[in-house]
Amino acid sequence: MTDTAHRVNIGLPSLRDVPKTDVPQRAADFKTDQEVRWCPGCGDYAILAAVQGFLPELGLKRENIVFVSGIGCSSRFPYYMNTYGMHSIHGRAPAIATGLAASRPDLSVWVVTGDGDALSIGGNHLIHALRRNVNLKILLFNNRIYGLTKGQYSPTSEVGKVTKSTPMGSLDFPFNPVSLALGAEASFVARTLDSDRKHLTSVLRAAAEHEGTALVEIYQNCNIFNDGAFELLKNRDTADDWTIRMTHGQPLTFGSEGEKAVVRDTVTGALTIGEAGADNVVVHDAHAEDPAYAFALSRLSTQDLRYTPMGVFRSATRPTYDAQMKAQLETAAAADTADLGGLLRGNDTWSVG
Amino acid sequence: MSKQVRQLERVVIRFAGDSGDGMQLTGDRFTSETAALGNDLSTLPNFPAEIRAPQGTLPGVSSFQLHFADHDIMTPGDRPDVLVAMNPAALKANLGDLRAGATVIVDTADFTARNLGKVGYAANPLTDGSLEAFQVHDVDLTGMTVEAVKEFGLGRKEAGRAKNMFALGLLSWMYHRPTEGTVRFLERKFATKPNIAGANVAAFRAGWNFGETTEAFSVSYEIKPAVMPAGTYRNISGNLALSYGLLAAAQRSGLPLFLGAYPITPASDILHELSKHKRFGVRTFQAEDEIAGIGAALGASFGGALGVTTTSGPGVALKSETLGLAVSLELPLVIVDVQRGGPSTGLPTKTEQSDLLLAMFGRNGEAPIPIVAPRSPADCFDAAIEAARIALTYRTPVFLLSDGYLANGSEPWRVPAPGDLPDLRVDFATETNHTDDDGNDEFWPYLRDPETLARPWAVPGTPGLEHRVGGIEKADGSGNISYDPANHDLMVRTRQAKVDGVARSLPPLEVDDPTGDARVLVLGWGSTYGPIGAAVRRVRKAGRTIAQAHLRHLNPFPADLGDVLRRYDKVVVPEMNLGQLALLVRAKYLVDAFGYNQVRGLPFRAEELADVLEHFISEVSATDDGNDAVDTLGVDSP
Numbered sequence A: 001m002t003d004t005a006h007r008v009n010i011g012l013p014s015l016r017d018v019p020k021t022d023v024p025q026r027a028a029d030f031k032t033d034q035e036v037r038w039c040p041g042c043g044d045y046a047i048l049a050a051v052q053g054f055l056p057e058l059g060l061k062r063e064n065i066v067f068v069s070g071i072g073c074s075s076r077f078p079y080y081m082n083t084y085g086m087h088s089i090h091g092r093a094p095a096i097a098t099g100l101a102a103s104r105p106d107l108s109v110w111v112v113t114g115d116g117d118a119l120s121i122g123g124n125h126l127i128h129a130l131r132r133n134v135n136l137k138i139l140l141f142n143n144r145i146y147g148l149t150k151g152q153y154s155p156t157s158e159v160g161k162v163t164k165s166t167p168m169g170s171l172d173f174p175f176n177p178v179s180l181a182l183g184a185e186a187s188f189v190a191r192t193l194d195s196d197r198k199h200l201t202s203v204l205r206a207a208a209e210h211e212g213t214a215l216v217e218i219y220q221n222c223n224i225f226n227d228g229a230f231e232l233l234k235n236r237d238t239a240d241d242w243t244i245r246m247t248h249g250q251p252l253t254f255g256s257e258g259e260k261a262v263v264r265d266t267v268t269g270a271l272t273i274g275e276a277g278a279d280n281v282v283v284h285d286a287h288a289e290d291p292a293y294a295f296a297l298s299r300l301s302t303q304d305l306r307y308t309p310m311g312v313f314r315s316a317t318r319p320t321y322d323a324q325m326k327a328q329l330e331t332a333a334a335a336d337t338a339d340l341g342g343l344l345r346g347n348d349t350w351s352v353g
Numbered sequence B: 001m002s003k004q005v006r007q008l009e010r011v012v013i014r015f016a017g018d019s020g021d022g023m024q025l026t027g028d029r030f031t032s033e034t035a036a037l038g039n040d041l042s043t044l045p046n047f048p049a050e051i052r053a054p055q056g057t058l059p060g061v062s063s064f065q066l067h068f069a070d071h072d073i074m075t076p077g078d079r080p081d082v083l084v085a086m087n088p089a090a091l092k093a094n095l096g097d098l099r100a101g102a103t104v105i106v107d108t109a110d111f112t113a114r115n116l117g118k119v120g121y122a123a124n125p126l127t128d129g130s131l132e133a134f135q136v137h138d139v140d141l142t143g144m145t146v147e148a149v150k151e152f153g154l155g156r157k158e159a160g161r162a163k164n165m166f167a168l169g170l171l172s173w174m175y176h177r178p179t180e181g182t183v184r185f186l187e188r189k190f191a192t193k194p195n196i197a198g199a200n201v202a203a204f205r206a207g208w209n210f211g212e213t214t215e216a217f218s219v220s221y222e223i224k225p226a227v228m229p230a231g232t233y234r235n236i237s238g239n240l241a242l243s244y245g246l247l248a249a250a251q252r253s254g255l256p257l258f259l260g261a262y263p264i265t266p267a268s269d270i271l272h273e274l275s276k277h278k279r280f281g282v283r284t285f286q287a288e289d290e291i292a293g294i295g296a297a298l299g300a301s302f303g304g305a306l307g308v309t310t311t312s313g314p315g316v317a318l319k320s321e322t323l324g325l326a327v328s329l330e331l332p333l334v335i336v337d338v339q340r341g342g343p344s345t346g347l348p349t350k351t352e353q354s355d356l357l358l359a360m361f362g363r364n365g366e367a368p369i370p371i372v373a374p375r376s377p378a379d380c381f382d383a384a385i386e387a388a389r390i391a392l393t394y395r396t397p398v399f400l401l402s403d404g405y406l407a408n409g410s411e412p413w414r415v416p417a418p419g420d421l422p423d424l425r426v427d428f429a430t431e432t433n434h435t436d437d438d439g440n441d442e443f444w445p446y447l448r449d450p451e452t453l454a455r456p457w458a459v460p461g462t463p464g465l466e467h468r469v470g471g472i473e474k475a476d477g478s479g480n481i482s483y484d485p486a487n488h489d490l491m492v493r494t495r496q497a498k499v500d501g502v503a504r505s506l507p508p509l510e511v512d513d514p515t516g517d518a519r520v521l522v523l524g525w526g527s528t529y530g531p532i533g534a535a536v537r538r539v540r541k542a543g544r545t546i547a548q549a550h551l552r553h554l555n556p557f558p559a560d561l562g563d564v565l566r567r568y569d570k571v572v573v574p575e576m577n578l579g580q581l582a583l584l585v586r587a588k589y590l591v592d593a594f595g596y597n598q599v600r601g602l603p604f605r606a607e608e609l610a611d612v613l614e615h616f617i618s619e620v621s622a623t624d625d626g627n628d629a630v631d632t633l634g635v636d637s638p
């Protein structure tokens, strides 16, 4: 990976209002002097490096970037980013970031969260941010465990998970974060993997380009409490068999020999796994207006991660909340003058003296 | 026919009917007419929490009380002189509040056996002699309304709905109110439904003419305009004044206003009101819940807005954790709590002052938050500006404790000129403020102003000041994460000292002690100002001396409060809770403050409060005589 800026003015629609820099940036510019305190070997390091390495590409003024997080291992992220940042409280980052992004269209606002933060305590804020389509980029580090509180099962842990709080196995049926986001009609939903720097970067770029709320689920290894959770997708021997790499406009074929594919049942329309040579192989359409297609893709995978689609599930165009809020303010300002004295007096006054 | 006109100094009228009868609107209109005439006034709406409570039942009764006078008044009045009752339930629910000899105007249309039975009347009170203590006018208001609006071709039910305007017309005649405003109002309100507009105006005029012509009403009354300081006046409710105060604070600070709120009674009107003023750059965000409401407001504050969240008690409970974060981040934020009856859902439409200790202490850790409270509906304007001043100057969340009575009550307000309002401009940080050991300039987000102890407010977009803040304890100055015990001790004490230091910016407490020799001080806060003031007047009229002080700032207290309290032999604290302010002053100043407490969902009655104050005054004199055999009147001492 290069540490030098490839600053191209890409005119990202979602960052239209964010001032650009003409000073070349490097990944090092985004590092702080704070000692990074994740466990050695934690997947968070790779994600941090990827984000720091990718931001120079956007060419934004560093002071116009803000990272907001909640609580959890991943939520320490803002301390390590030399931008503006807020490490807030458990689950509430999407709400806080919504207020910031809605009132400051000149900022590029990123939320860093985890599976417990975003899907348990903060589930409500997440789904509402997604349906509103505020210009936020939400990076959900999913390690399928509670790390900071030392190893309880999380809302994405597989059923039967044995942890400190579930010695006989967990009973909870897990969320599939991508399905959940698509159910909330998120306009942009993607999935990637901590250790695949190239893929991670490409997904981050797509998220940054997207106008509106983007949810990026990042499978992240917690080597202390849930080591190897994504081994199936990381191990060279198995990854190709179980990973469905999605590229817009390309057939959804996969497998070590490229022999498998996502196919559409000609009668029911359901998506299933079939042969690459079949004539009903699905060509990926990330821009489909109806989220049902992307949702069907997200349902292909099992709890143990077989048939896991990776990449952009959905990237659809929908007006953003902040842009519309700004437009309402401009319309109102154009229609009437803001005369405080007149407002205070109202229409029904009387005079004394 | 020539009718008699009598002069009165003051009148208390209560309009009461089913919650669907339009009593609030009727009261609002009568209030506007009264304001236009120049009387001083004070109003008390009282309505059920249900949108449409069961028709014709006691819980479904909605009422609007208005006190108006030729002199300045402080409360909506203890006991109505006039009751307008639109049905048996309204009569029954309100009769007990009337003064003896009061005038009762009853719409007879609903006095059927069935409706009487519904509210437990065995016999018709209009005929069984049970109303002998009152002057009763039983009139078929509905019937006459239907007759009066015939030409508009409405069904009987719809035609009958204009009966509130008939009643308003009649009362407007009785008290010589100007009518043009109401006619204009009706024409505007029903602009798209000319038939309905016409019917309402016709009913209103018919009511007036009925008063003018019928033998039944032989006297009408004049109440001269009150003498008030020169200026331009309007009538204003507490929620409206509070909304305008926030807006004015934003304008005077040069910051955009951001309101994050979740609808809740009785605070929602502030959200509705501010949503109308987008042309002032106001952003209103109806959040998914109370937590998101304050979260978004705090996010906006981080971005350099005047962040505000509005709610009532249950919402404050939900916002507690974010309040703690705001204390830790040291960002400006105004939290409006329009208090209502609690605990839990409690009494959503009734007033109470029981969130004081919640505002004071309701967070984990040592998390001090300044508290400001308005004393009357119009005062909500100034209190909101004061809350914003403290928030912006000290970079802190500030509680603004209104209540249901202030929110919905109204009074005349002398409209200020925007230029006369306080200058709230703030300076954002733009420069680095520290040099590290290697001589590099850097920005320390927790390097404080030595006077206010406020930290610099550096908003995103400011080059060179990129920094991170969070809820974990921060090192003094640099703001980096710090688990150091001594640093934590310092930071906890510093945050407390910063809030305590707000007292240095406050004027001395105003004590109203005209003779200077009072021995009993009555101390209040918030909406009890009116009833306490009225009670104090009664006591003084009766020839006794008493001092009154009212707190705008509940945290920190004015610096001289302790000295003031110690000057008096007895301190009485009337509150609509079980003694929360009394608890605070006793704890802080070790004075023997006595609570007088009610939680009935309604403001104190001045008459009753005056009795309590008299009792304390007698007790003080009795002690001098060595006589301690004074009964306690059920007064609570916490």
Ligand code: SF4
Binding pocket: A037, A038, A039, A041, A042, A043, A044, A073, A074, A143, A147, A148, A221, A222, A223, A224, A225
């Ligand atoms: S506990 Fe797990 S997720 Fe947390 S820092 Fe350590 S390895 Fe990473």
